[in-house]
Amino acid sequence: MLNWVEIDAAALRHNLGVFRERLGSGPLLGAVVKSNAYGHGAAPVAALATRFGADWLCVNHVDEGLALRAEGHQVPILVMGYTPGDRLRDLVRNDLRPVLYDLAPIERLAEVAAADGQTVPIHLKVETGTHRQGIPASEVVAIATRIRDLQGVRLEGLSSHFANIEDTTDHGYALRQLETYRSIDAQLRDADLAAPIRHTACSAAALLLESTHLELARVGIGMYGVWPSRETLVSCRELFETEIELHPVMSWKTRIAQIRDVPEGEFVGYGCTYRTTRASRIAVLPIGYHEGYRRSLSGVAHVLIAGRRAPLRGRICMNMSMVDVSDIPALSTDDEVVLLGRQGDDRITVEQLSEWSGTIPYEFLTGIHSSLPRVVVNDLP
Numbered sequence: 001m002l003n004w005v006e007i008d009a010a011a012l013r014h015n016l017g018v019f020r021e022r023l024g025s026g027p028l029l030g031a032v033v034k035s036n037a038y039g040h041g042a043a044p045v046a047a048l049a050t051r052f053g054a055d056w057l058c059v060n061h062v063d064e065g066l067a068l069r070a071e072g073h074q075v076p077i078l079v080m081g082y083t084p085g086d087r088l089r090d091l092v093r094n095d096l097r098p099v100l101y102d103l104a105p106i107e108r109l110a111e112v113a114a115a116d117g118q119t120v121p122i123h124l125k126v127e128t129g130t131h132r133q134g135i136p137a138s139e140v141v142a143i144a145t146r147i148r149d150l151q152g153v154r155l156e157g158l159s160s161h162f163a164n165i166e167d168t169t170d171h172g173y174a175l176r177q178l179e180t181y182r183s184i185d186a187q188l189r190d191a192d193l194a195a196p197i198r199h200t201a202c203s204a205a206a207l208l209l210e211s212t213h214l215e216l217a218r219v220g221i222g223m224y225g226v227w228p229s230r231e232t233l234v235s236c237r238e239l240f241e242t243e244i245e246l247h248p249v250m251s252w253k254t255r256i257a258q259i260r261d262v263p264e265g266e267f268v269g270y271g272c273t274y275r276t277t278r279a280s281r282i283a284v285l286p287i288g289y290h291e292g293y294r295r296s297l298s299g300v301a302h303v304l305i306a307g308r309r310a311p312l313r314g315r316i317c318m319n320m321s322m323v324d325v326s327d328i329p330a331l332s333t334d335d336e337v338v339l340l341g342r343q344g345d346d347r348i349t350v351e352q353l354s355e356w357s358g359t360i361p362y363e364f365l366t367g368i369h370s371s372l373p374r375v376v377v378n379d380l381p
């Protein structure tokens, strides 16, 4: 293989165990596998996560749900993103649960489902302070009443999402959102319209705030062994006596395509942005920004070769990159190169790659091209 992503099954299992322990036995654990499981590969991650105790799978788009059904998954699947009108029938026919936040699509879905003789469990998203999706508090009871009176749908879930939980060690805003959420839930209860499955928690909330756990937690980044942010890690250290350890699930690898000697004073790559300061040995790697090795890593990132660091030289190209291996002896083409993960005693983390390229682990990971093979390693016998 030219470029590939390795998925550490034991790490995934460990991380799910961490969340299971935090949640206790009550709440359901929803594994968020949207966006190709944050770049890890939806198929292998969903298979492992359900084996290791995830109760639900959460996706963004109806097509992601269809793919999971095609692979034989029987667990409840929550579609958290927008479903266009012409795809509502696919929700009905594949037993997918949508998150909805407008009356019109709810009525349309009810019609489509009733025509099929089905009843779709739907989840309402309510506005608590993120102002992205979400039904205003003043309209929730009316919409829930309408759902009760419609054939083809029933209210199963009540959800919200936190605006400011990862980016801070002050959880005041999240707690105020939770208060708003609770008052909406109370209104529904008073009207005898309560949704049985309430959910608000992402990874950071699941780790930090037990009051957010309710009946279902939607766990993404933490399951992949990546902290939602440095602030979340710091907050966890303040809150808990025992350190919570997450194990990174992904490694990303490639191979040396060519090794060449470049004299002192010569330029490397497009734009002549790097000039050798000595006679150098340059290795060409068959990986570039098309594959998700971001161009903003040019000139700043390192890779691991033979357990040593090799710095990027010149600009990252569409499908190629150049690294300086002058100080690493005895290399040959096809030698393994680690872009992300461990080799020997050293390790390149996704936090480091994100910092180098001016983004966050969420964006970095989801940017790794879905065409690269995902290989499960370290699985149990």
Ligand SMILES: *Cc1c(COP(=O)(O)O)cnc(C)c1O
Pocket (backbone or CB within 6 Å): 032, 034, 080, 161, 201, 202, 203, 204, 218, 219, 220, 221, 222, 228
């Ligand atoms: C992506 C997403 C999550 C998961 O968030 P993490 O921080 O990755 O755990 C949870 N809920 C919703 C609505 C999401 O879109």
